[in-house]
Amino acid sequence: MTEDRGSEHVRRIADATGLDARATARLRVLNCIRDAGEASRTDIAAALRLSPATVTFVTSGLMSGALIEEVANQETGETARRGRPRVALRLARGVHHVAGIKIARDAVSVLIVDFDGTDVAKGEFPLAKSQMEPRELVETVRSCVARVCSEVPGGIEALAGISIGLAGQVDANTRFVHWSSSLTRRNVDLGSLLDAELPCASFVENDANLVAKAEHLFGEARGLTNFLVVTVEYGVGLGIVLDGKLHRGERGCGAEFGHTKVVLDGAQCQCGQAGCLEAYVGSYALLRDAKGILKDPKDATVMALVAAAERGNAEAKCVLDRAGQIFGMGLANLINLFDPERIILSGDRQRIAHLHSDAVMSQVRRSVISVDAPLPEIRVHHWGDEMWARGAAALGIERVSALKVRDLGRDAA
Amino acid sequence: MTEDRGSEHVRRIADATGLDARATARLRVLNCIRDAGEASRTDIAAALRLSPATVTFVTSGLMSGALIEEVANQETGETARRGRPRVALRLARGVHHVAGIKIARDAVSVLIVDFDGTDVAKGEFPLAKSQMEPRELVETVRSCVARVCSEVPGGIEALAGISIGLAGQVDANTRFVHWSSSLTRRNVDLGSLLDAELPCASFVENDANLVAKAEHLFGEARGLTNFLVVTVEYGVGLGIVLDGKLHRGERGCGAEFGHTKVVLDGAQCQCGQAGCLEAYVGSYALLRDAKGILKDPKDATVMALVAAAERGNAEAKCVLDRAGQIFGMGLANLINLFDPERIILSGDRQRIAHLHSDAVMSQVRRSVISVDAPLPEIRVHHWGDEMWARGAAALGIERVSALKVRDLGRDAA
DNA sequence: ATATTTTTTTCATCCACCAAAAAAAATATA
DNA sequence: TATATTTTTTTTGGTGGATGAAAAAAATAT
Numbered sequence: 001m002t003e004d005r006g007s008e009h010v011r012r013i014a015d016a017t018g019l020d021a022r023a024t025a026r027l028r029v030l031n032c033i034r035d036a037g038e039a040s041r042t043d044i045a046a047a048l049r050l051s052p053a054t055v056t057f058v059t060s061g062l063m064s065g066a067l068i069e070e071v072a073n074q075e076t077g078e079t080a081r082r083g084r085p086r087v088a089l090r091l092a093r094g095v096h097h098v099a100g101i102k103i104a105r106d107a108v109s110v111l112i113v114d115f116d117g118t119d120v121a122k123g124e125f126p127l128a129k130s131q132m133e134p135r136e137l138v139e140t141v142r143s144c145v146a147r148v149c150s151e152v153p154g155g156i157e158a159l160a161g162i163s164i165g166l167a168g169q170v171d172a173n174t175r176f177v178h179w180s181s182s183l184t185r186r187n188v189d190l191g192s193l194l195d196a197e198l199p200c201a202s203f204v205e206n207d208a209n210l211v212a213k214a215e216h217l218f219g220e221a222r223g224l225t226n227f228l229v230v231t232v233e234y235g236v237g238l239g240i241v242l243d244g245k246l247h248r249g250e251r252g253c254g255a256e257f258g259h260t261k262v263v264l265d266g267a268q269c270q271c272g273q274a275g276c277l278e279a280y281v282g283s284y285a286l287l288r289d290a291k292g293i294l295k296d297p298k299d300a301t302v303m304a305l306v307a308a309a310e311r312g313n314a315e316a317k318c319v320l321d322r323a324g325q326i327f328g329m330g331l332a333n334l335i336n337l338f339d340p341e342r343i344i345l346s347g348d349r350q351r352i353a354h355l356h357s358d359a360v361m362s363q364v365r366r367s368v369i370s371v372d373a374p375l376p377e378i379r380v381h382h383w384g385d386e387m388w389a390r391g392a393a394a395l396g397i398e399r400v401s402a403l404k405v406r407d408l409g410r411d412a413a
Numbered sequence: 414m415t416e417d418r419g420s421e422h423v424r425r426i427a428d429a430t431g432l433d434a435r436a437t438a439r440l441r442v443l444n445c446i447r448d449a450g451e452a453s454r455t456d457i458a459a460a461l462r463l464s465p466a467t468v469t470f471v472t473s474g475l476m477s478g479a480l481i482e483e484v485a486n487q488e489t490g491e492t493a494r495r496g497r498p499r500v501a502l503r504l505a506r507g508v509h510h511v512a513g514i515k516i517a518r519d520a521v522s523v524l525i526v527d528f529d530g531t532d533v534a535k536g537e538f539p540l541a542k543s544q545m546e547p548r549e550l551v552e553t554v555r556s557c558v559a560r561v562c563s564e565v566p567g568g569i570e571a572l573a574g575i576s577i578g579l580a581g582q583v584d585a586n587t588r589f590v591h592w593s594s595s596l597t598r599r600n601v602d603l604g605s606l607l608d609a610e611l612p613c614a615s616f617v618e619n620d621a622n623l624v625a626k627a628e629h630l631f632g633e634a635r636g637l638t639n640f641l642v643v644t645v646e647y648g649v650g651l652g653i654v655l656d657g658k659l660h661r662g663e664r665g666c667g668a669e670f671g672h673t674k675v676v677l678d679g680a681q682c683q684c685g686q687a688g689c690l691e692a693y694v695g696s697y698a699l700l701r702d703a704k705g706i707l708k709d710p711k712d713a714t715v716m717a718l719v720a721a722a723e724r725g726n727a728e729a730k731c732v733l734d735r736a737g738q739i740f741g742m743g744l745a746n747l748i749n750l751f752d753p754e755r756i757i758l759s760g761d762r763q764r765i766a767h768l769h770s771d772a773v774m775s776q777v778r779r780s781v782i783s784v785d786a787p788l789p790e791i792r793v794h795h796w797g798d799e800m801w802a803r804g805a806a807a808l809g810i811e812r813v814s815a816l817k818v819r820d821l822g823r824d825a826a
Numbered sequence: 827a828t829a830t831t832t833t834t835t836t837c838a839t840c841c842a843c844c845a846a847a848a849a850a851a852a853t854a855t856a
Numbered sequence: 857t858a859t860a861t862t863t864t865t866t867t868t869g870g871t872g873g874a875t876g877a878a879a880a881a882a883a884t885a886t
Contacts (some may be wrong), residue, residue: 083832177515249752250785256749259782336669339662369672496863497851
């Protein structure tokens, strides 16, 4: 019974992240406050199994670094109790602005948030071409962020970090891009290019992982430690969070759910292989198979296909049904392999409606090996357009938090 | 520190969450020595980034608890160097005996090892029936272990732990068996039954996870932190180790690779569902599909099927080829999802030969989404018969290590 | 106005870890 | 053979982070 407190966790986390013990304690408290939204020192002590004395020490450090702030008492809607009232703490607002930016096929979207995750400014810019030279991409990032920052005091120079989401195989730790659909070249050391052009810290991550981050910090996965996020759009992506950490795999490139094989020698996929899940479920696959129905190319959207199916078009229904069946099988396999707390389907309402129908869910139930415990919850999260940029911002906040708690230590020393 | 009732509760929590700082340090050093086989204090300090002073302190504690021992100098085959010679440390031998026991369909195998993993005694006992009442199973465990222990000084009373491998859905933390093919009943709290009947600590685990443990401690996964172990026998099992820890999933029942779906509305599986990987790859599936070839029921083995294929029997070849294709697709999907350092195929030589042929490996390469990094290594490990029992013993050693390092702290206080 | 309750801070202490010095145990060299 | 050198291990004294206990603070209850 020597140890029911949290010091052992601190060491484990410290080993993994490279932060020293003090910074790790600060980060744990910060994340606890973020998870709770608002928390008093007593709450934090209970949640992290730290002594009140430690919490006072750590929070005073965080406050001096303007990472958290006290909530004025009258703001808390607490029923008056006896005793000294708790002082709620929350993440600092209006400071440490972070830019999240997503490079898509035809547009760049930028979202600027403060440390609390509150929106500060946003913008979307069309892209002339879907593939760019690395330098061109970096310049695009800089100029788009700068334009959105014109609304923000201090401009781009005042940002605490810029976080970039890219489709493809991205090593977030080294900021090395093995391959991305947005770049004309493979194997680009984007990190050094970014450092040369940008006035602040920058981060790069695979876009599905970003959405997982967004769900973890701001969405349907708050407080969870084992969950999966499936994104369906042009392709199909997967973010895996196990034990509270993004699982990026040995080669650092994340999971490729969209290219798991669901049919031996099946349909041709854009990746060059055959039988990929994405080749049945991705929006480009649906539209490919629905050419006969959606003759007008400018009407060739998933929404139109769904509408046709609802009007009773048998062929449209067939295409969507098959996508649903395959998708249900894929989801069931994820559950069989990972047994997560929750699976979150993230994406545009119209684009994923057919993927969480009763038919799909019953397909999942039929295919998950039965345990007496109930099936993991499958939730749908309809983000707005800025889903990806918000994910990038979430990553940015996380990284900036780590930098700040580390630098607080520097100042003291 | 002298509360009588509360402290027990606190201890339970501490047990569930982990160990105190001192015990954790001891365990880290212990694992470092186990990984290395033999290591001097200097080696340990370098490997764990601890100061020599700390290593001396920790190792002296481990030696006083008879968990490690010094290797007499002449035993080390070191070239004579200048300076005080290093004293190698290794796990203690001949002490802390642990029994690993596997309950299979038709037999019980028991393996007793010492703290170092060295075999001390073993035995195999036929089982009259493949399913038992929980009490009957516990009694079988006790009597089989006791019989093998008759060769061991001290007998069953002197064992540091008994570790039991069961097929099915087992929650290793609570020792609760949701379902097992060896039990006539579902939802059995095996832990309390075991505690009532056995004179020492006992542990329960799913059999595929056990093999993963065995590979990690003694096999092809020594020193790795992210790997998968696939077992092929009657069924197909998967053990997942991520970040050095077994991933057991939210419901604690481990991964069900054998029942991931590979064909929509495919072949019927013993689990009642359709299209499971196991229904194409498991030995019972092969034999089911090969009934026309292997007419003599006593000759109905995978080995005979492989032999028939080698003799040019087209039907046999077809059954094996399909199994190989499906298996290759399954392996590729594991790589796409987990991106492990290594995948280990564990099992009997004859039973898995057709699953790592060139054809299967090229199927894997065709189905893994290409990265510039090389494919994860796929290794085959042919264990002897006692693979499962050795896995159970590996788990036992791990658990006993945790108990011992914790109790060392107790004695000091 | 005083007592009570609860939260937060202060303070002395504990414990793991460390750097540096000392000791130990070998080889190299004169 | 005696002494110097090298390397490992142990001892010693000190440091920093977390802690328990006591004090302070800030509210309600009487």
